[in-house]
Amino acid sequence: MSDARQSAWKAIGLHQDPTLAELFAADPDRLAAFSGRLELDEIGILFDWSKTHLTQDILTDFETLAEAADFEDMRRKLFAGEVVNPTEGRAAEHAALRGVGKESSVEESGALLARMRLLVEAIHEGALGEIKHLIHIGIGGSALGPALAVDALSRDLSLVDVHVVSNIDGCALEQAFAACDPATTLIAVASKTFTTIETMTNAESALKWLGDNGVDDPSGRVIALTASPEKAVEWGVDETRILPFAESVGGRYSLWSSIGFPVALGVGWEDFAAMLAGAAMMDEHFRDTPLNENWPFRAACSDLYYSRIRGAQTRAVFAYDERLSLLPDYLQQLEMESNGKSVTAQGQPVDGATAPITWGGVGTDAQHAVFQLLHQGTRLVPVDFIASIAPGDELDPAHHRILLMNCFAQGAALMAGKQSDDPARSYSGNRPSATILVDDLDAMTLGALIAFHEHRTFANAVLMGINPFDQFGVELGKEIARKIEQGGERFDASTEALLKASGLGG
Numbered sequence: 001m002s003d004a005r006q007s008a009w010k011a012i013g014l015h016q017d018p019t020l021a022e023l024f025a026a027d028p029d030r031l032a033a034f035s036g037r038l039e040l041d042e043i044g045i046l047f048d049w050s051k052t053h054l055t056q057d058i059l060t061d062f063e064t065l066a067e068a069a070d071f072e073d074m075r076r077k078l079f080a081g082e083v084v085n086p087t088e089g090r091a092a093e094h095a096a097l098r099g100v101g102k103e104s105s106v107e108e109s110g111a112l113l114a115r116m117r118l119l120v121e122a123i124h125e126g127a128l129g130e131i132k133h134l135i136h137i138g139i140g141g142s143a144l145g146p147a148l149a150v151d152a153l154s155r156d157l158s159l160v161d162v163h164v165v166s167n168i169d170g171c172a173l174e175q176a177f178a179a180c181d182p183a184t185t186l187i188a189v190a191s192k193t194f195t196t197i198e199t200m201t202n203a204e205s206a207l208k209w210l211g212d213n214g215v216d217d218p219s220g221r222v223i224a225l226t227a228s229p230e231k232a233v234e235w236g237v238d239e240t241r242i243l244p245f246a247e248s249v250g251g252r253y254s255l256w257s258s259i260g261f262p263v264a265l266g267v268g269w270e271d272f273a274a275m276l277a278g279a280a281m282m283d284e285h286f287r288d289t290p291l292n293e294n295w296p297f298r299a300a301c302s303d304l305y306y307s308r309i310r311g312a313q314t315r316a317v318f319a320y321d322e323r324l325s326l327l328p329d330y331l332q333q334l335e336m337e338s339n340g341k342s343v344t345a346q347g348q349p350v351d352g353a354t355a356p357i358t359w360g361g362v363g364t365d366a367q368h369a370v371f372q373l374l375h376q377g378t379r380l381v382p383v384d385f386i387a388s389i390a391p392g393d394e395l396d397p398a399h400h401r402i403l404l405m406n407c408f409a410q411g412a413a414l415m416a417g418k419q420s421d422d423p424a425r426s427y428s429g430n431r432p433s434a435t436i437l438v439d440d441l442d443a444m445t446l447g448a449l450i451a452f453h454e455h456r457t458f459a460n461a462v463l464m465g466i467n468p469f470d471q472f473g474v475e476l477g478k479e480i481a482r483k484i485e486q487g488g489e490r491f492d493a494s495t496e497a498l499l500k501a502s503g504l505g506g
């Protein structure tokens with residue numbers, strides 16, 4: 001690590017530790033300084049980081065760190081389509097799909113998405129016969145984004161009923177079969193590499209299910225979503241039904257590419273396009289806004305302050321919105337697969353903790369299950385609350401009122417705490433939380449919200465000096481599974497015993 005980085009981290013670690021209450025008492029402008037409403041065209045999002053321990057001095061030190069980490073140049077490279085993933089020699093061009101990036105990549109992305117739109121609209125118009133259901137088969141980044149977006153946006157209307165199946169456990173696919181009529185079901189096989197064993201095995205079984213249930217040409221019902229179109233052809237998908245995307249789009253950043261096909265088919269092209277437009281607005285905010293007013297950057301400073309300086313091992317996200325119940329799962333992959341690393345982008349050991357464990361759930365359910373630990377446990381857990389001012393439901397407004405009141409009450413309680421003569425009834429308080437309050441959780445806002453987290457993850461990585469775009473840590477387990485399948489190799493005594501007990505090995 002360079003001397004400049006080292007001394008910036010040292011400076012960040014030297015700040016005194018006033019409590020949140022003291023910070024508010026000392027600065028009447030604290031709320032204005034650490035919260036702000038971002039108006040992005042039709043989107044309104046309030047970011048409130050005032051209930052964290054960030055101070056102006058801490059932010060200034062993070063800006064010094066950003067300078068030492070060449071933050072602005074890394075951000076420029078990201079949007080210029082230059083290599084930001086050095087271990088794989090790749091750019092990371094998910095923003096180009098949203099129209100923000102290198103001109104040629106934006107053009108290519110636009111052409112690929114136009115092709116996808118034609119296919120989606122043709123299917124809606126009956127080109128493949130009557131289609132009522134889509135079984136979308138993919139895993140990791142090829143499933144989590146589509147599952148989140150379809151769930152969030154199709155609550156009141158869905159053009160096609162979408163089932164996302166990821167797990168190799170056949171129970172998952174059987175559940176989808178049970179909900180679909182084979183005569184009107186389309187299968188999307190979503191895999192960047194088109195080699196992932198779970199996805200390819202599920203895809204084979206889905207084809208068999210169609211064939212066994214009277215569909216004459218099962219492979220005519222398959223749409224391939226992939227960055228390896230030649231593999232999809234080999235597997236037997238007709239080129240007219242292959243929707244490719246660029247190799248420079250990472251798996252966990254691929255919702256915006258043809259991997260988003262189920263969103264476009266399920267809720268309509270208009271919503272899919274609105275999601276891209278909302279994400280583009282966040283791209284522009286992140287790309288063009290000075291660091292001291294840049295929300296993904298500020299959020300990253302807070303993340304790193306807690307994980308690196310205060311030793312927080314986890315960070316929790318609670319969506320007070322049922323439509324975002326899959327957001328914690330999505331963020332787990334985005335943050336943990338991107339930033340769960342032990343070496344820098346140059347291959348040196350990292351100089352501090354990297355990504356904390358991301359976890360969470362939905363409010364108010366989580367209040368009655370895990371919030372005890374947040375309020376009185378011994379661990380520091382920075383919390384994000386996410387809510388929408390406009391309700392997603394049409395029931396008695398009491399539902400939404402109670403939901404929001406609870407959300408805000410939790411943040412207030414974590415900060416204020418409460419003293420009691422009875423230690424069991426005391427709350428220490430001074431526990432940090434941030435709140436993201438959107439005007440309305442429409443498609444555009446969802447796009448902006450996801451892009452905010454992508455850029456926050458990138459900002460975290462750059463400040464830590466790591467490469468967020470590779471994921472070699474997932475390979476070893478896959479390799480051993482392959483060896484088990486091939487047979488002939490001996491493993492440790494425990495693994496051998498498990499193989500024997502389950503009938504998988506001798």
Ligand code: F6P
Pocket residue numbers: 139140141142190191192193194195196199251252337471474
């Ligand atoms: O094993 C991890 C991973 O490579 C993820 O990064 C990716 O999103 C997922 O597997 C699925 O990969 P693919 O889209 O190539 O099937």
